[in-house]
Amino acid sequence: MKLTELQATLKELDASPTKSLGQNFLHDRNLATWIVSQLDLKPGERWLEIGPGLGSLTSVAQEFSKNGLLIEKDDRLIAFLRDRYPDLPVIHGDACRFDTRDLLAGGPIKIFGNLPYYVSSQILFNFTTDASPATALLFTLQKELAERFAANPNCKDYGSPTVLIGRRWKVTVLRTLPGSVFLPVPKVDSSVVLLTPRPAGEFPDCDGARFSTLVKLGFSQRRKQLGKLLAPALPQWAEASAALGLPVTSRAESLSVRQWCELAAWTPNGCHLDPQDKAQDVHREVFDVVDAEDRVLRQESRFEVHRQKLCHRAVHIFLRNKAGEMFLQKRSRWKDVCPQRWDSSAAGHVNAGRDYEETALREVEEELGISAPVREVSKIAPCEDTGHEFVGLYEAEHEGPLTLPPSEIELGEWFTIDQIRNWTARRPEDFAPGFLKCWEIWTQARS
Numbered sequence: 001m002k003l004t005e006l007q008a009t010l011k012e013l014d015a016s017p018t019k020s021l022g023q024n025f026l027h028d029r030n031l032a033t034w035i036v037s038q039l040d041l042k043p044g045e046r047w048l049e050i051g052p053g054l055g056s057l058t059s060v061a062q063e064f065s066k067n068g069l070l071i072e073k074d075d076r077l078i079a080f081l082r083d084r085y086p087d088l089p090v091i092h093g094d095a096c097r098f099d100t101r102d103l104l105a106g107g108p109i110k111i112f113g114n115l116p117y118y119v120s121s122q123i124l125f126n127f128t129t130d131a132s133p134a135t136a137l138l139f140t141l142q143k144e145l146a147e148r149f150a151a152n153p154n155c156k157d158y159g160s161p162t163v164l165i166g167r168r169w170k171v172t173v174l175r176t177l178p179g180s181v182f183l184p185v186p187k188v189d190s191s192v193v194l195l196t197p198r199p200a201g202e203f204p205d206c207d208g209a210r211f212s213t214l215v216k217l218g219f220s221q222r223r224k225q226l227g228k229l230l231a232p233a234l235p236q237w238a239e240a241s242a243a244l245g246l247p248v249t250s251r252a253e254s255l256s257v258r259q260w261c262e263l264a265a266w267t268p269n270g271c272h273l274d275p276q277d278k279a280q281d282v283h284r285e286v287f288d289v290v291d292a293e294d295r296v297l298r299q300e301s302r303f304e305v306h307r308q309k310l311c312h313r314a315v316h317i318f319l320r321n322k323a324g325e326m327f328l329q330k331r332s333r334w335k336d337v338c339p340q341r342w343d344s345s346a347a348g349h350v351n352a353g354r355d356y357e358e359t360a361l362r363e364v365e366e367e368l369g370i371s372a373p374v375r376e377v378s379k380i381a382p383c384e385d386t387g388h389e390f391v392g393l394y395e396a397e398h399e400g401p402l403t404l405p406p407s408e409i410e411l412g413e414w415f416t417i418d419q420i421r422n423w424t425a426r427r428p429e430d431f432a433p434g435f436l437k438c439w440e441i442w443t444q445a446r447s
Contacts, residue, residue, distance in 0.1 A: 003027040006183055009054055015076045017184050022116025023074070024182035026056040026140075031181055035192055036060040038174060039110045039138050046106055050095045050113030050123060050139075053077065055084060057112065062088070071095050096122045101415055104133050104430070105423040112138040117186070120145055121161065128169055128195065130208050130411040131330070137169075137195040146173050146191035153256050160219035166257040167203060167211060169195040200333050200340075203257065205406035206264035214264055218252035226250050240266045265406065286352045287312045292382075294390050299352045306337070311382050312349065314389040315360040316438045317374060319345035319396050325414040327402070329367070331432065332410050337387065338432040340410060345396075347434070349389075356392030364396055369403025372396040378441050385433040393438050 006027045010016060017023040026032055036057055041047060041064035048069045052058045054077070061068055062085070070090045072081055081090045091098070096119055103109055111134050115123055120141045127137060141149075144157075150171045151157035165171060177190040210233070217229050227237040227248060234240060241248050244262050246255070255263070285302040289310045305312050319327045327345040331338055346367040350359045360374045373396065380391040404412055415423075420439070428436055 002029060003183065006054060006056075009080075013076060013080060015074075018074065021074055022118045023053065024114070024184060024186050025053050026114055026181060027183055028181040029056075031177070032056045032060050035138065035140070036064065036112070038192070038194060039064075039112060039136055041065045041110060046109040048103070048109055048111045050111065050115065050127075052081060053114070055081065057114070058085060058088070061112075071098055095119075096126060098126065100127055100129060100132060101413065101419050102422075104131065105419070105426045106133070107427055107430075108133055108135045110134065110136045110138075114140040114190075117142045117145075117188075124149075124165070128165060129413075130168065131413040134195075135197065139193050139195075140177065140190050141193055143176060143189040143191045146193045149193065154254055158253050159222075160215050160252075163215045163219075163255075163257050163260050164212060165195070167208075167261060168198055170198055171195055203261040204265045205332070205334075205410070206261050207404050207406060208411055209401060210403070211261065211264035215252075215260055218255075218260075222252060224251070226252060226255075234263070236268055239268065285349070287349055288352045290390065302349065306387075309388050311388050311390070313356065313359075313392070314349050314386070314434075315347065315356055315363060315392045315394060316344040316434065317346040317360050317364055317394045317396055318377075318438070318442060319364070319368065319372070319398055321397065321399050321414060323414075325416055326420060327368075327400075327412055327414050328420070328435075329404070329409045329412045332406060332408055334407055338434075341432045341435075342430055343432040343435045344438055345412075350392075357394070360392065360394045360396075367405065367408055368398075370398050370400075372398045377445055380437060380441055383437070385437040387434060389434070391434065391438065393441060 006025055017025060041061060043065055044067055045065045046067050047061055047065060048071065049058055049061065050071050052070045052072055058070065066087060068088045070081060070088055071093060072078060072090060073094050078090060078092045111127055124139065127134060148157045148159065149162055149165055150173050151162045172194045174192045174194055177192065179185040179189060213233050214230060217233060218226050220229060230237050238248055240263060241250060243266060244259065246259065286299050287302060287305050288296045289298050289300050289305065289312060290296055291311065300310060328342050329345060330342050331340055333339045346363040348359060348363040350356060357374060364370060364372055364374065374394040377393045377395055380386060380393060382388050382390055402412065424431060424436060424439060
């Protein structure tokens with residue numbers, strides 16, 4: 001949209017850029033084309049634009065893929081956008097408060113926008129949660145903020161936002177934009193920033209909540225040494241720093257994102273995860289092999305049970321909070337079955353000589369780091385979806401916080417029941433088959 005066209009449209013709408021909304025409208029068509037091209041949108045790919053304004057980027061994105069979604073806060077522009085882009089859903093709302101969990105049901109998505117300077121950080125953090133389905137995020141930010149997110153250790157711009165975003169996202173500053181390409185002209189330069197997900201295994205696996213806690217404590221007072229700042233969450237700092245090869249006098253800004261991940265993964269007994277040990281579990285664990293009536297026949301190793309598809313026992317637990325939300329976990333990439341698929345709050349096999357309820361209580365403690373009573377919902381008969389397991393389905397209630405072992409769980413999130421219902425209906429391939437069977441039985445029990 002050219003400057004003259006933009007001015008004419010604003011006049012027609014009897015609207016002017018609002019300072020309270022941080023509005024600066026892009027009016028350089030060539031630049032708009034270049035910005036959207038950085039997403040490499042393919043026909044049919046999903047995309048979402050935050051704050052489309054008068055549609056400078058929207059019109060370009062639609063040329064690549066018509067499968068888009070717009071979020072606009074300004075009341076004055078909603079009717080205009082819906083009239084100009086009748087095939088695009090327009091959400092009238094605040095991107096800072098948008099429930100990004102709703103995006104999962106649609107699958108992978110690319111997100112972009114010229115963000116208002118005053119809420120850029122809030123929007124960026126909202127759309128880069130651990131559970132985000134985004135495959136790329138492209139934002140125009142204030143230049144100083146962009147440099148902060150892309151900063152390297154041991155410089156003034158390097159801080160907790162750098163590290164918190166950097167664990168899961170690679171941040172690249174693509175170019176600087178002069179104020180003259182916007183109306184009104186901002187007093188500062190802007191930068192176009194691309195965020196792409198880091199590949200699995202680039203950094204050590206760790207519990208995201210613990211990582212966040214340590215980083216925020218570490219950067220709470222930049223001039224102080226980490227030993228004092230981390231004491232509430234990591235009293236063994238001297239031991240941890242020695243194990244990781246860090247000076248005991250280290251300050252937060254001297255640790256790279258990788259080193260923060262290593263610190264979050266460290267325990268007094270070593271790292272949470274030893275892939276070799278994990279691989280050997282299939283031979284060490286012993287299960288009861290049962291008949292069609294769930295009567296014990298003999299014992300076999302986990303490896304043989306799965307190899308021969310022998311009937312055995314397992315439990316699934318659905319954890320809910322007072323708000324009625326359910327916690328789901330995304331299985332670790334180290335799992336031998338259904339890695340990186342979404343699953344029940346906690347689940348596990350019943351070991352030889354153990355019973356269902358005892359195992360459910362154990363799994364709640366081991367996988368979620370909590371103690372909570374469980375209530376049986378149903379007993380599910382073996383089938384292909386359950387992996388030839390008799391499944392004891394249980395419910396539990398807890399408000400968190402939860403502690404997730406990275407060898408078992410990549411990440412976890414609370415979801416509303418409607419979100420899960422919509423997501424499972426639209427993208428069943430995102431879930432472990434055992435969960436889908438448990439979800440079917442659980443929803444039937446509630447109806």
